[in-house]
Amino acid sequence: MIVGIDLGTTHSAIGVVDSGFPILLADEEGKRIMPSVVWFGADGAVEVGRKAQRRRATDPMRVISSVKRWMGQDIVLENVGKSPEQVSAEILKELKRIAEWRIGAEVSKAVITVPAYFNDAQRAATKRAGELAGLEVARIINEPTAAALAYGLDKLKDKARVAVYDLGGGTFDLTILEMEEGVFQVLATHGDTRLGGDDVDAMIRDMLLDAAGDVPEEIRWRFLEEAEKAKRALSTELSYTIRIPFYDGSSSLEKTITRTDLDKMTKGWITRSLKCCQQAMHDSGLLLAELDAVVLVGGSTRMPAVREAVADFFQREVDVTQHPDEAIALGATIQAGVMSGAMRKMVLLDVTPLSLGIETFGGLMNVLIPRNTTIPCKAGEMFTNAADSQEKMAIRVLQGEREMARDNWELGKFEVMMEKLPKGQARVGVQFRIDADGILEVLARDTKTGKDTAINIASSAVNVDDAAVEEMVGASVEHAFEDMSERIFTEAKLKADELLPAVEMIMAQGFVEEHEREEIEAAVKDVKATMASAAANALKAAVQRLDSATEAAAARLVEKAMEEALERELGL
Ligand code: ADP
Ligand code: MG
Numbered sequence: 001m002i003v004g005i006d007l008g009t010t011h012s013a014i015g016v017v018d019s020g021f022p023i024l025l026a027d028e029e030g031k032r033i034m035p036s037v038v039w040f041g042a043d044g045a046v047e048v049g050r051k052a053q054r055r056r057a058t059d060p061m062r063v064i065s066s067v068k069r070w071m072g073q074d075i076v077l078e079n080v081g082k083s084p085e086q087v088s089a090e091i092l093k094e095l096k097r098i099a100e101w102r103i104g105a106e107v108s109k110a111v112i113t114v115p116a117y118f119n120d121a122q123r124a125a126t127k128r129a130g131e132l133a134g135l136e137v138a139r140i141i142n143e144p145t146a147a148a149l150a151y152g153l154d155k156l157k158d159k160a161r162v163a164v165y166d167l168g169g170g171t172f173d174l175t176i177l178e179m180e181e182g183v184f185q186v187l188a189t190h191g192d193t194r195l196g197g198d199d200v201d202a203m204i205r206d207m208l209l210d211a212a213g214d215v216p217e218e219i220r221w222r223f224l225e226e227a228e229k230a231k232r233a234l235s236t237e238l239s240y241t242i243r244i245p246f247y248d249g250s251s252s253l254e255k256t257i258t259r260t261d262l263d264k265m266t267k268g269w270i271t272r273s274l275k276c277c278q279q280a281m282h283d284s285g286l287l288l289a290e291l292d293a294v295v296l297v298g299g300s301t302r303m304p305a306v307r308e309a310v311a312d313f314f315q316r317e318v319d320v321t322q323h324p325d326e327a328i329a330l331g332a333t334i335q336a337g338v339m340s341g342a343m344r345k346m347v348l349l350d351v352t353p354l355s356l357g358i359e360t361f362g363g364l365m366n367v368l369i370p371r372n373t374t375i376p377c378k379a380g381e382m383f384t385n386a387a388d389s390q391e392k393m394a395i396r397v398l399q400g401e402r403e404m405a406r407d408n409w410e411l412g413k414f415e416v417m418m419e420k421l422p423k424g425q426a427r428v429g430v431q432f433r434i435d436a437d438g439i440l441e442v443l444a445r446d447t448k449t450g451k452d453t454a455i456n457i458a459s460s461a462v463n464v465d466d467a468a469v470e471e472m473v474g475a476s477v478e479h480a481f482e483d484m485s486e487r488i489f490t491e492a493k494l495k496a497d498e499l500l501p502a503v504e505m506i507m508a509q510g511f512v513e514e515h516e517r518e519e520i521e522a523a524v525k526d527v528k529a530t531m532a533s534a535a536a537n538a539l540k541a542a543v544q545r546l547d548s549a550t551e552a553a554a555a556r557l558v559e560k561a562m563e564e565a566l567e568r569e570l571g572l
Contacts, residue, residue, distance in 0.1 A: 002109040002138050002271050002340040003099050004332030006146070007088065007126065009068040010169025011299065012036045012197070013329035014095040016103060017337030022330055025102040033325055033351040034098075036088045037065045040080040050093035056221050066170050069193065070124035071129075083515045085125050089132035096133055102419075110135045113328050116142040116175045116189040124185050138339055144175035145184045146331025147297045150322050154179050160292040161187070163280075165318070166328075168298035169275060170196040174277045176284040176291075181374070190280035195272055197300035201228045204257065209241065212253050219247055234262050235302045263305045277313055289345045294318045299325035351375075353469045356432055356440065359396040359405035361386055362490040368432045371401060371473075375438060379429035382447075389420040393428055395444050397457060399464075401476030403483035404490075409472075416444040489536035493542045496527050499543065503550050511560070513552040523549045 004015045005021070011033045015024040024032040029050065039052035040062050047055060057064050061079045070077070070084035079088065092110075099107045103246065113127050123140050130137040144164035148154060149238040153162050159180045166173050173191025177184055204227035209215055215223065226242050234238040234257070244253040281288065294314045300306060301324045311318050337343030352375060357367040360383065368379045385393065392415045400408030418426050434440050443454040476483070503524060506512060512520060523546040530539040 002336035004336040006329035015333030017342035022333040088129035092133035150327040151333035167300040188284035200264040385426040418446040485536040492539040
């Protein structure tokens, strides 16, 4: 089992894939998001999250927040004497504890997210923090990548470009990603490590302090807490009344603030984020119209004014279908699930669980669409007639991982009529197409007549019972050796069947020179002898020997044929 962790500047969260679905794990208070705050008591005690936040009232000097800002720096934090990694490790330990308590099993591996702009030192420090917390860090992934995974943008289309606007508590960044076949590339990232929701809290607090007059330093944190509460409320309400009773023992404060007040207050703050967007777009060299999606993450994007401004800037609707403060942890969890195999069930819905192909000469499986191909998809190949004057060709549609057609499952069968031609001259194109609903369409076309024959095979191409898939894959592994040697033998035998009469003809028509004869005769004997045994590699070698022994003679035959053709043409 691998867990996914968003180790955020102001908030962190942990998740796991359960029965194929990624879920975030809530603590004892039912909260899925934990403040990234740690209190180090003078006596060595440690508290994390909301508990640590409450220590602000009594022991503010020993409460550490926003430690992520210091990651990768070789420093020791004043008052508590801890390195940034040690503080982060405490946050990770607490998340690990919550997960273990929820799951009822030990957690030892994690995927952890970091901002796209984190350098190697910052990433390495994050990894070390994980190790200090007793977690093996299976992978460090970029936060915008995790966000894109949570929004399912990796499945948008073959190649998608998305902008991830992440406005958290203390930092902002805009990242432009390009995703192709599951590979995520950062095209550009720009941000401001001093821009976030904390600024808004401070603006509201200052307004309250102005209204209250002289407020002693040590109780100002209460004003900040109430300010944040008001800000959050105004994301859904149009007006909110802040009440701080007896903050200094005797005076109380009551102040109503409206959404409009807040919008005015935060206008410049939002514009600062848009400037970064502009810079990132410029760096990426893309036009706005070239983006396939814009998603919002970070708790501060719950603010309606932010959503509107971003939609305005990007000239499109922004995707807000995920909880913005949970998206990154959710994406990390998806990545963890994919790595541990727990997400397999879901991933399988969008890929072919088994290979698809048709039977060809000698009873071989010819794969057109390999296993694990993302759907929708399309593939085709040309086939020819095995015998002279063949009237029709049977197309057997097969599914499975085995080399021989008979060991795979038959999904359907049909015949294509073709023009009668000498062996090897007909051309029949076979195309497989699987649409987004998993319907397989098989189309066969005789290129000479242009006539199409098509069949549809519903659902079975993609909807295969997990157990059956496992059995098929297991059998292909188990029989890999025999299967492979049967394929090699069959292919070599097909080649030998073609080569032997041709060699006879070349010899009869005098294309072979005397010094070549002995080797050719020996090679023919070798081929016939090994064909009678079932030794695959020996037959393959014998066929190769015959092929090279007759190479010069075959070239002479071709040369002669060309000369004759040329003479005919000149004679005309
Ligand atoms: P980070 O990634 O920086 O750790 P988050 O993505 O969790 O942070 O965002 C935290 C910020 O989001 C805080 O400033 C918090 O006040 C703000 N926030 C959370 N919920 C809301 C809300 N409903 N309305 C406005 N701001 C919110
Ligand atoms: Mg964040």
